[in-house]
Amino acid sequence: MSDEPSLSNTSDDETALRAVTMHRPRWGDPTTPADLPAAAAALAGADAVADTGVDPDAVVLAEPVVPEAVRTALVKLLGASNVSADHRDRIDHTRGYSTTDLLTLRGGDGSDAPDLVVAPANHDDVVRLLELCAHHRVAVVPFTGGTSVVGGLTPQRAGFAGVVSVDLHRLDQLVEVDEISRTATLQAGLRGVRAEELLRANGFTLGHFPQSYAGAGIGGYAATRSAGQSSAGYGRFDEMVEHLVLATPRGTVEFGTAPRSAAGPDLRHLVLGSEGAFGIITEVTVRIHPTPTRRVFEGWRFADFDAGAAALRRLAQDGPMPTVLRLSDEVETAINLADPDDLGGDTGGCLAVVGYEGAAAEVDRRRDATTEVLGQAGGTYAGTEPGQAWRAGRFRAPYLRDPLLDAGVLVETLETVTYWSRLAEVKAAVTDAVTTTLADLGTEPLVMCHISHVYAAGASLYFTVVCPQTANPIEQWAAAKAAANTAIRASGASITHHHGVGRDHRDTYHDEIGTLAVEALRAVKRTLDPDGVCNPGILL
Amino acid sequence: MSDEPSLSNTSDDETALRAVTMHRPRWGDPTTPADLPAAAAALAGADAVADTGVDPDAVVLAEPVVPEAVRTALVKLLGASNVSADHRDRIDHTRGYSTTDLLTLRGGDGSDAPDLVVAPANHDDVVRLLELCAHHRVAVVPFTGGTSVVGGLTPQRAGFAGVVSVDLHRLDQLVEVDEISRTATLQAGLRGVRAEELLRANGFTLGHFPQSYAGAGIGGYAATRSAGQSSAGYGRFDEMVEHLVLATPRGTVEFGTAPRSAAGPDLRHLVLGSEGAFGIITEVTVRIHPTPTRRVFEGWRFADFDAGAAALRRLAQDGPMPTVLRLSDEVETAINLADPDDLGGDTGGCLAVVGYEGAAAEVDRRRDATTEVLGQAGGTYAGTEPGQAWRAGRFRAPYLRDPLLDAGVLVETLETVTYWSRLAEVKAAVTDAVTTTLADLGTEPLVMCHISHVYAAGASLYFTVVCPQTANPIEQWAAAKAAANTAIRASGASITHHHGVGRDHRDTYHDEIGTLAVEALRAVKRTLDPDGVCNPGILL
Structure with a gap:
């Protein structure tokens, strides 16, 4: 199979994609057409229709309530151009991209808008502004890409003298590449696409491509334990982080002296997934990989979901592991393949997408071994077209939601x-x-x-x-x-x-981890954020 | 190379080894001869000599100071036979196995002996005894194998009404094997050797073989983030744990609802490595692997340490990964190969031990690919003998310390x-x-x-x-x-x-993680162990 001429069937499209500054409420680059494809239109029972949401400029926002002393001090700290109460700036930092978020803003409800949007230039700025906001009991929301779908940007207002959104876009440097250790130090405000561009210029990839890739940023990846569609090959983001720097209202904390130290609890994992509740992550050192020279994405068919799941399990447990490994159930397979020509007219069963990235010989070896396992497990090779189609469209799904809501x-x-x-x-x-x-x-x-x-x-x-x-x-x-x-x-x-x-998910999360664990997390928060201003109501 | 008849060159010796209840101060099974091998004797400038330490029975211990009310309550809770102030029981739970620990006990200093040694039968017993000890401000030291080499069994006495060693050996059950998810639930008192026996009877291996394997136990592995000599293949212990149960003076905490949840910080990592400071781990669910059907251990030579390290780095970064991967520097290589016949008379350069375990075909494939990389990296295949010798002797090193100290x-x-x-x-x-x-x-x-x-x-x-x-x-x-x-x-x-x-390592550890992080850990401890009785002075 490794002799096929079409082996590297996909281009290096992760850096071709443009990093998008989202303008709420619609997803993504406004110049990218978001026509409803045939399958989605069929689902909607309608063709695409005009935007039915309220014009964002017409959303009425409350007067900013942050105390004038805080605003003055923030202007002094960051410069006037980095402290904004502009209507569109506030709207663009309001809520995230869950359907509820979209519906809320489309309906004209801007009650969750921050009072101010500020842009620190560096880690020390972040520490200073956290100290300042803590002193004045102003809530602080970290913002990189703003693509949360679980209300991560919707802090509790009650009890606070205002809400400041801290947009980290000026912390956008690739600080260091350690080619020997294969690590890179990235500032938290780097958008995923830009980080990938900078790393590729050095011959490396981060290999982290969540569906929110066009918008999301490094700090958000770390704060939410982002998984990424290539986690089978490159690992989840929390697995990539060797070192991180956290700004808190009480100063700086750094974790991860060395890879796999056994010095006490692994405190990186106390910050990864903390969603801004303990402070703001300003920098991470992550593992990187040589830019792949071969990429192959292909499809495999299984009789049903259970058979496909058993095949995926076999790979996950005994190897080898492809770079991307996914399995749609019968319903999703039928919908995704609504044009039966895509797969020889057969829309039954379940489709798996299997992707490989890496050095050419290594990809060939891994693909050959995987092919053997999937065949033994009852899979039927479906060619590269389903893989290519998935990869080409994988960042497009969020664009479909807006026209569907319109319809x-x-x-x-x-x-x-x-x-x-x-x-x-x-x-x-x-x-x-x-x-x-x-x-x-x-x-x-x-x-x-x-x-x-x-x-x-x-x-x-x-x-x-x-x-x-x-x-x-x-x-x-x-x-x-x-x-x-x-x-x-x-x-x-x-x-x-x-x-x-x-x-x-906060209440369900508390149920999941139990009262004592919630108390332990609150104790950590009290230590690092005694005034409770860091993303209040999120996580805790 | 995979056609060699001698491929599976080592037996299944991890379960042939007997789990040893150590009798301090000497390491291991007293019936195992600990003669000084030639190389060690040459280092010592002496042949083995008689035990020069004080007879453990002659070590004078202080009268147990635990309040009579506590002792009575512990007897009521656990039964008289599970609460001991016996001289040898106390000695056998005194300190661990660092050279300083050995020298201290050999010198007759039993001042760190616990006042009582207790043996709970189950998790609920552990919670109850922690509540009891907290109420009476009695310090509690968890004990599985007792093989700490960093003072993990030497709590602070000042400010406490006594010290109780909690020996978990009655929590020795393999609770469940989930063959589909490839996980096993193990009680914390299971010794490593016994856990391996129970898993092999089910067709699985844990794959965790630290040098302390003859003595150490599951709870200790988890509490200290044990690495294990086969970590390249099976992962570190902290990577194996999917779920754990912690008994604290305030009740039970469980972490790890599902593999790779992103629900907040990964709190398993707050308990793994906590060394008894937050409570006592009573149960873990860990990943398991099918018992290997092929094992190959072999040697590779490199011109020097840097060349060998570069080769190991290449495997660690680009794969494939053997199951065991180690590299001795020039000095260690020369000492280990003091009998030049071991390697054709050549003791120069550096020796790497490379081991493979798994299904036969998978081992062959991985070994072939590794062989290619190591050859390209300048390594010279040195046959299976150095690998076999390392594997045969790998749990023997701790036995050498006692005769060397004697000499x-x-x-x-x-x-x-x-x-x-x-x-x-x-x-x-x-x-x-x-x-x-x-x-x-x-x-x-x-x-x-x-x-x-x-x-x-x-x-x-x-x-x-x-x-x-x-x-x-x-x-x-x-x-x-x-x-x-x-x-x-x-x-x-x-x-x-x-x-x-x-x-x-406590002070250096605090320097490593910084003041704010230490405060955060103390806040967690205050939450779970408000009276501070859990292994006081350890870690925090």
């Missing part, structure tokens, strides 16, 4: 992770909970699911839910999501595999 | 971990610091070093130091160790790769 369609995703032995049970329980709840509201949904990430002991499940909107789609989704959360916890799975906790 | 020789080890780019500098700095310090005391040492574990970004360095004893060998080693600690920190490395913090 009166509710669309949202949710995800979880569990042990292999419980996977089928969790999938069924979540599907049933969401379906029943929405059907009871009169809007029978389509629930698609795929395995997005695999590990030796388990795998993630990523659900996409589509149905007609009711008169109150925010409440409609809240009901479905609550039912999903209950099903997830009842079946012993975790409330999130990679979306994070934010505000949306 | 007036000081011998101790220390270890660190750093980035690849700093490896040579750290190695030179530590070697120089130890050599200079001991030479200044009139005892020029032999300092051997090996890379014991490799990672993508860095590697560990494990030093063995041998020299004649001065009149006060405890102070002699303390001086050398202090110099090594200073050199390690000055060169940016971590104070420990796998020995842990205990009491011995």
Whole structure:
């Protein structure tokens, strides 16, 4: 198979993509057409229609309430051009990109807008502004790409003298590349796309490509334990971080003296996933990899989801591991392949996407071994076209949500992770909970699911839910999501595999880790952030 | 190379080894002869001599000071046979197995003996006894194998109404094997050897074989982030743990709902490496692997340490990874191969041990690819004999210390971990610091070093130091160790790769992580252990 002429079937498109500064409420680059493709239009029962949301300029925002003394001090610290109360700046730092966030802003509700948006130039600026905000009890929200889908940018206002969004875009340096240790030190405000550009210029890749790649940034990856679509090959972001620097209202903390020290608890993991609750991550040192010279993305067919899952499990447990490994269930496979010509007219069964990146010989070796395993496990090779199609479209999905919402369609995703032995049970329980709840509201949904990430002991499940909107789609989704959360916890799975906790998952998260663990985290927060100004209401 | 008839060159000897209940102060099974081998005798300038330590029965212990009410309550809770103030029981739970520990007990100093040794039957017993001890301010030391070499079993006595050693040997069950998810749930008191026996009976291996394997236990592995000699293949213990249960004076905490959840900070890593400071780990769920059907251990020669390190780095960064991967420096290579017949008369250069375990075809494939890389990197295949010799003797090294001490020789080890780019500098700095310090005391040492574990970004360095004893060998080693600690920190490395913090590394550890991080850990401790009775003085 490694003799095929078309082997490197995909270009280096991660750096071809432009980093996008999102302008809320719509996703992504406004110059990128977001036409509804045929399959999505069919789902919506409509062609694309005009933007039905309120004009962002028309959203009425409250007067900024941050005390004048704080604003003056921030201007003195950062310069007037880096402290903004401009309407569009505030809107563009309001909430994230969950469907609820989109619906809220589309509906003209800007009540969660920060009072000020500030842009520190460096780590010391961040420490100083945290000290200042703590002193005046002003809440602080870290902002890199602003792509949270769990309310990570929607802090609690009650009890605070205002909310400041700290946009880290000026912390955008590749500080150091250690070619011997294969590590790079990146500032937290670097957007993922820009980090990749800078690393590729040095002959390396970070290999981190979440669906939010066009918007998200390094600090956000670290603060939320981002997974990335290539986690099978490059690892999750939390696995890549060797060292990190955290600015807190009480000063600087650094973790990760050396790779795999056994000196006490691994405190990197106290900061990774802390979602701004303990302070603001300003810099990380991460593992990097030589830029791949060969990339192959291909499709494999399985008779059903269980057969496909068993094949993925075999790879995750006994190897070899491709760079990307995903499996759509029957429903998602049928929808994604709505044009039957894509796969010889056969839309049955389940499609897996298997991708390889690396040095040419190594890719060939790994692909040959993987091919053998997948064949033995009942898979049928489906050529490179499904892999290429997936890779070409993989950052496009978020663009579809806006025209679907315009067309009166509710669309949202949710995800979880569990042990292999419980996977089928969790999938069924979540599907049933969401379906029943929405059907009871009169809007029978389509629930698609795929395995997005695999590990030796388990795998993630990523659900996409589509149905007609009711008169109150925010409440409609809240009901479905609550039912999903209950099903997830009842079946012993975790409330999130990679979306994070934010505000949306906070209560379920507390249930998941238990009272004593929540108390321990609060004790850490009190130590680093005694005034509680760091992203209040998020996580804790 | 995979056609060699002698391929599986080693037997399944990890379960042939007997789990040993150590009787202090000497290491290991008293029926195992600990004759000084020729090389060690030559180092000592002496043949083995008789035990020169004080008879343990003659060590004078203080009267147990635990309040009678506590003892009565513990007897009521656990039964009289599980609460002991017996002289030998107390001695056998005194300190660990550092050279300082051995010298202290050999010198008749039993001042660190616990007042009582108790043996709970289950998790609930542990919670109850922690509540009881907290109420009466009695310090509690968790004990599985008792093989700490950093003072992890030597709590602070001041301010406490006594010290109780909690021996977990009755928590010795393999609770569950999940064959689908490839996980096993193990009670913390299971010794490593016994856990391996139970898993092999189910067709699996844990793959965790630290040098302390004959003595150490599951709870200790978890509490200290044990590495294990096969970490290249099976991972470190902290990487294996999917779920854990911690008993604290305030109740039970469980972490790890699902593999790779992103729900907040990964709190498993707050407990792994906590060394008993937050409570007692009673159960872990760990990843397991099918029992290997093929094992190959072999030697590779390199011109010098730098060339060997570069070869190991290439495997760690680009793969494939053997199961075991180690490299002795020139000094250690010469000593280990003191019988030149072992390697065709050539004792120059550096010897690497490379081991493979797994399914036969997979081992062959991995070995072929590794062979190619090592050859390209300048290595010379040295046959299977050096690998077999290392594997056969790998749990024997701790046995040599006692006869060497008897013969007036000081011998101790220390270890660190750093980035690849700093490896040579750290190695030179530590070697120089130890050599200079001991030479200044009139005892020029032999300092051997090996890379014991490799990672993508860095590697560990494990030093063995041998020299004649001065009149006060405890102070002699303390001086050398202090110099090594200073050199390690000055060169940016971590104070420990796998020995842990205990009491011995505590101050250096606090310097390494910084004041705010220490405060955060203390805040966690205050939450889970408000009376501070859990292994006081250890870690914090």
